[in-house]
Amino acid sequence: TEFKDSHVGRIPVxxxxxxxEDVVEIHDNKRIPLSEKERIKMKGDYPYCGANGIIDYINDYIFNGEFVLLAEDGGDYSSFGSSAYIMNGKFWVNNHAHVIEALPSKITxxxxxxxxxxxxLTHYVVGSTRKxxxxxxxxxxxxxxxxxxxQKRISEILQDVDRRLELLTERKVxxxxxxxxxxxxxxxxxxRVRITS
Known part of the structure; x- marks a missing residue:
């Protein structure tokens, strides 16, 4: 394989x-934050998501499908951090996570x-107290x-490793x-233990 230098380091030619923005659709304009009081009145089965995952469950949803949620604030933006996760199905998102969807002709x-x-992603983050x-x-x-x-093959390999890690975590627990x-x-x-002499 031949490599070339790029903005993100050495990559295959x-x-x-x-x-x-060239490979995703951004759905941030559909996000609606709900206060804890509002969520108490809306208890249900649909995930209510924030920057780092599911916060609560409510009786309504905004999104239906598979989306990548990327922390707008409060994420771990370092390499191998936990600033992004996938949500699949029906769910609601507050204004602390960007909602992005891959353009299937370009990226999965x-x-x-x-x-x-x-x-x-740390050099893309702004703010001194609240990143x-x-x-x-x-x-x-x-x-x-x-x-x-x-991309599909890389994802399959990484998903397989993720599944194995989940199994190991379950066994550890x-x-x-x-x-x-x-x-x-x-x-x-x-x-009692047996003591043999």
Whole structure:
């Protein structure tokens, strides 16, 4: 594989570098923040999302489909941070997360998610006390863009690793619960150990 220098570092020669706004549709104008009081009156089954994930569940939704949510403020914008996540189905979004949708002829939502998590976005963020990724700057985020088929394959590989990590996390939680139970039994004398001489 031959490489070339770009705004995002060395990339394969057949990859492009584009502004985020060139490969997504931005749906920020549809977001509606709700106060906690309003949400209490609207309890339901639809996720109410913010910068870092689901905050609550309410009885209405604004979005229906698969979208990438990117923290407008309060996200971890460092490389491998947690500033973006995918929402699928019916949900509501407050004004602390940008709502973006991949243009399917150019990029996939999964690849978009992985690239936003991978990139160091800290130099796109403004503000000293409350870090903010405003929409104007977000539009200009430079992203590497492989051909669509390669994006899909990269996403499949990374999704497979994510699934394996989830399984390992579940196993770890189960083992930790077993350990807690054993500690409770062994360290209180409820379960005795055999001593062989």
């Amino acid at each position: 057949d990859w492009d570098v584009v502004n985020l 939502n999964r690849f978009l998610l992985h690239i936003l998590i991978y990139l160091d 903010k990724l405003n929409q104007g700057i977000m539009r200009k985020i430079k992203i590497p863009l492989p051909p669509l088929e390669e 189960k083992l930790e619960n077993i350990k807690r139970g054993l500690m409770n039994d062994l360290l209180t004398g409820k379960r």
